[in-house]
Each structure stands twice: as C-alpha cells, then as structure tokens.
Amino acid sequence: MKKSGRALVAGAWFTIAGMILATAASAQRTPPLYVGVKAGITSSSWSGVASGEQSRKEGFTGGGFLTYTLSDYFYVQGEALYTQRGTELVSGTFALDYFEVPLLLGIQYDARTVIARIYGGMSLGFKVGCDDGGQPCGDEWNRMDLSVPIGGAFDVVLGRTRLGIDLRIALGLTDLNGDALGSFKSRAGSATIGAAFPIG
Numbered sequence: 677m678k679k680s681g682r683a684l685v686a687g688a689w690f691t692i693a694g695m696i697l698a699t700a701a702s703a704q705r706t707p708p709l710y711v712g713v714k715a716g717i718t719s720s721s722w723s724g725v726a727s728g729e730q731s732r733k734e735g736f737t738g739g740g741f742l743t744y745t746l747s748d749y750f751y752v753q754g755e756a757l758y759t760q761r762g763t764e765l766v767s768g769t770f771a772l773d774y775f776e777v778p779l780l781l782g783i784q785y786d787a788r789t790v791i792a793r794i795y796g797g798m799s800l801g802f803k804v805g806c807d808d809g810g811q812p813c814g815d816e817w818n819r820m821d822l823s824v825p826i827g828g829a830f831d832v833v834l835g836r837t838r839l840g841i842d843l844r845i846a847l848g849l850t851d852l853n854g855d856a857l858g859s860f861k862s863r864a865g866s867a868t869i870g871a872a873f874p875i876g
Contacts, residue, residue, distance in 0.1 A: 707836070707874035710743040714842065714870030720761040722852070722860040733769060735760025737866050739776075751793075753780040759801065761864050768809030772817070772852070772862075774801035778825050791831040791838065799823045799846060816853050821862060823848045831872070838872040 715738035721730055739757035746752060755778045762771040782795030801821040806813035827844025848862030 707876055708745040709875040710745075710838065710872040711875055712741050712743070712838070712870050712872030714738060714741060714755075714757075714840075714868040716842075716866055716868030718760055718864055718866045720862060720864035721763045723848075723863055724860045725763065725765070729766050731764040733762045733764045733771070735762070735771075737776075737868060741870070741872075743872060748786065749783055751782050751784055753782060753795070754778070755780070758804075759864075759866075761862055769807070770809070771805065771807040772803060772813075772821075773805030774821060775804050776801040780825065789833050791833065791840075793829040793831070795828070796824070796826045799825050818850055818852055821848055821850045821852065823850075823862060823864075836874050840870055840872065842866075842868045842870065 715736070718735045718737045719732045720735070721732045737757055737759040739755060741753055741755040743751055743753045755776070757776045757778070759774045759776045760771065761774065762769065764770075776799055778797055778799035780795045780797035782793050784791055784793040799822070801823065803817070803819045803821070806817055823846040825844050825846045827842060829840050829842040831838040831840035844866055846862070846864045846866070848864070850861065852860045852862060
C-alpha cells in the first residue's frame with residue numbers, strides 16, 4: 677500500500693476514534709435520568725357540545741415527572757399530575773378533576789445551553805373530583821379518561837439544572853359519561869413551567 681493510502685486509512689481511523697470519544701464524552705456530560713416538578717394552567721372543553729352552548733374552562737395542573745434519555749435525540753418521560761378539566765356550560769360550570777399519568781416518547785435537539793423537544797404519547801386519568809354547577813356528579817360519569825397528549829417544550833440549561841416551558845394539547849378518547857347523555861370527550865390544552873434536576 678502506498679504511503680498516501682496508508683495515511684488516508686490512518687486519518688479515517690483517527691476520525692472515527694475521535695467521533696466515538698466525542699460521543700462518549702457527550703454522554704458523560706448529559707446524565708440520562710432527570711427528576712422534576714411542573715405547574716401551570718389548563719383550558720378545556722368537550723366535543724359533542726355545540727360551541728354556542730359552552731365556553732372553555734380554565735384550571736390548574738401540576739405534579740412531578742421523570743425523564744430518561746435514550747440517546748442524543750430520543751427520550752421517554754413519565755408524569756404524575758393533578759389536572760383540572762371540564763367545561764363552562766350555559767347551565768353552569770362542570771368540573772372534572774383527575775390524577776393523571778402520562779407516558780411520553782419524545783425527540784429532542786440539545787444545543788447545550790437550550791434543548792428543544794417535541795413529543796406524543798398516552799395518558800390515563802383517574803377521576804378524583806366531579807362537580808356539576810355546585811352539585812356532586814352522578815355515577816354515570818366515567819372514573820377514567822384515556823387521552824393522547826401531543827406537545828412541545830423548550831428548556832434552558834443552567835449548570836446541571838433545566839428550566840423549561842411545556843405546551844401541549846390532550847385529545848380525549850373516552851366518552852366522559854359512558855354515553856348516558858350523549859358522547860362527550862375532553863379537548864384540553866395546557867401550559868406549564870418546571871424545573872428538572874439530574875439523578876446521579
């Protein structure tokens with residue numbers, strides 16, 4: 677093999693080795709597991725109700741989350757949230773409160789000082805409160821609500837801490853009242869701010 681050929685091969689090996697070392701160093705700089713807290717507002721209504729008969733209901737959402745980095749670009753996140761939903765009907769406010777457990781799969785772009793993320797997944801909500809114009813709801817309202825959350829987030833990296841804002845919509849799949857009074861499904865949006873801290 678000519679010297680020029682050997683030099684090219686050696687250069688290629690050094691390049692590959694450098695890429696491997698850079699990837700390993702990046703993985704060491706980025707802890708794979710983060711725990712965090714978040715809180716914000718919700719805005720919700722129901723499908724199956726004419727727009728002139730309802731308006732959006734605002735509420736609170738907040739809780740904790742755990743994020744595991746799968747690779748430079750992919751991550752999974754589990755959450756445990758208290759979430760207020762419902763709608764504003766002509767007859768009054770209908771409030772549904774849930775303990776919600778979303779499981780999300782996301783794509784992220786890490787620019788070191790900022791991280792941009794988009795995600796989707798499934799969420800199961802367990803009803804913990806139901807109020808119809810100041811009166812308790814009947815048993816016909818489902819105890820669980822399955823929904824599809826889709827959203828995006830933007831994190832600012834401060835040392836090992838991440839401060840972020842998260843915007844999402846949640847499309848309900850469950851008939852909230854079990855078809856007793858018609859087919860109503862939740863349509864909700866939320867905006868939260870939070871902080872995440874590395875484990876390990």
